[in-house]
Amino acid sequence: MTAAARKAFEEAVALENAGNLDRALVSYLKAQELSPDDTEIAYRTASALLQTGYLDEAQSQLRRIVFAEPDHLNARASLGNCQLLLGDMANARQNFADVLAQAPDNRNALYGLASVLLKEDKPEEASVPARRLVELLPDTPAVLSLFADTQARVDQKAAAIAAYRKALKADPDYGPALIGLSQTLLLRKRFDEVIELTIRASERAPADPLPLDLLSDALAGKGALEDAREAALAALKLSPRSIQTHVRLSSIARKFGDHGAALKHALAAHDLDKSAKEPLNALGAALAALKYSNQARSVLTAMSRGDGLEPAIRELVEGLVVAERKSPEAGPVSSPATSATEEPSSDNPDAAVKIAQEKETKQEIQHQESLEPVTSKKLLATDGDQLPNVLGLRRQDRS
Known part of the structure; x- marks a missing residue:
């Protein structure tokens, strides 16, 4: 290491220790330019690149170090961390395992290996x-x-x-x-x-958005649906393409009787990922709540087969959303099918068939909802406390 390189390197270390990583990286790069073959400078520069988010550059430099010095365990563990962040689980796992084979208590490798195995659902x-x-x-x-x-x-x-x-x-x-x-x-x-x-x-x-999503689930669990919806809307604002948040809002809106919003959010979730089952389940539940049992059954059947949403069903849903928006005070749009509460006439066998279909559809919806996570279930509050105020959420007095 030349005198000029050492001066730049020591300056970089001091800046890093002071928490000024961006300026430290500049000094590390200067030191490396002055002494390109120095392994210590190269490793500290790669570490700074990794910490500042320059993952591809860090990976390239760490690979060069490991190739030149295969027993440089810190560089190999850092390479594993870089690959973990880049989603290259196989190579990350291998590098962590190689480090632990030589140093079983290497903390960086232990943490990285556990993280990889969790991501691999192990x-x-x-x-x-x-x-x-x-x-x-x-x-x-x-x-x-x-x-x-x-x-x-x-x-x-x-x-x-x-x-x-x-x-x-x-x-x-x-x-x-x-x-x-x-x-x-x-x-x-x-x-x-x-x-x-x-x-x-x-x-x-x-x-x-994740804390807000969890907050929404907890509020819904206490039966505070207005607050749950407000928290979920705040989460959606932060992550507009979140399928789970749209599904959550659909479920909350359906419990409110806001059928237009229930349909709108379910359809939005489906459009974000047409292969996902949760949006179709939410859409079927919203249609069933509006007494469109045959259409709900069609949605659930398509979901079980892995088919997409039928064009006729989409047209119906979009029309219902518009109708609900224009008539916010109106009750649910009547279904062309016979209500499940009606008794079949002895001289009207078609009505009996429709009632049987409607009951079967309702059972399917209930079964699908039973598979939803507990976070979406409604449970009334068991205490008399007001909920804490956050994000301007309207609180309900349960005293």
């Missing part, structure tokens, strides 16, 4: 490196949250909750722990705690 395998990390770093929020993620995915909810809480004790504003604990408690219908946690998460990361 939580039991992921729990092994995650548990070892907890032994090495028992009070680190990121490590505790990663371990909690593995436990939540293998149905060890109590262990997951304990780990999330320990992470939040170390750092009350740690986002992944707030989200992970919210998701786990939501499955246990502990809605008040979820509301408090998701508000904190949303305040910490106001541009992230």
Whole structure:
């Protein structure tokens, strides 16, 4: 390393230690230009590129280092992290495994391998490196949250909750722990705690729609549908192409009796991903709520076959949305089919057939809804507290 390169390198290290990573990267690049064959400078430059989001450049540089020095474990682990962020799971997993074969307690590789295995939906395998990390770093929020993620995915909810809480004790504003604990408690219908946690998460990361989606589910679980809809609309504003948020809004609107909105959001979700089943299920439920049982049945049948939405059904839905918008106070549009509550006449066998079809369709809708996550189920509030005010949500007095 030349004197000029060392001066630039030391300046870069000082800037990085001071938290000024962008300026540090400039100095690292200058040092590397002055001393292109220095491995230490190359590695620190690659690390700065990785941390500032220049993933392709970081990967290229880390590959050169690993090729020149195969036993440079820090560079290999960083290369694995870079590949993980780029979605190259196979190569990331291999690099982490290679590092751990030589250094079983390499923390970077343990964390990376657990993360890859979680993304590959292998939580039991992921729990092994995650548990070892907890032994090495028992009070680190990121490590505790990663371990909690593995436990939540293998149905060890109590262990997951304990780990999330320990992470939040170390750092009350740690986002992944707030989200992970919210998701786990939501499955246990502990809605008040979820509301408090998701508000904190949303305040910490106001541009992230996920806390608002979870908040909406918790509010809906308490029966606060207006507030649930407002939270979901706020989430949709942040992520307009979110299929799940459109489906959530369709479900909430249907419970409100706002059939036009229920149809509109379900159709919007379907248009975003015509292969997804959830939007078609929501659309079928919305049509059934309007007593369009035959059309609802057609939608559900098409969904089970993997077919798309029939043009005639789309035309009907679009027309109903317009009709509902023009007549917001009007009740549901009458279906051409006989109401399920009518008794069949003995001399009208067609009516009996229609009633049987309508009942069968209703049963199908109920079955499909039973498969929805618990987060969309409605459960009335069990306490007398007002919900906390957040994002201007209108609160309902339950006293």
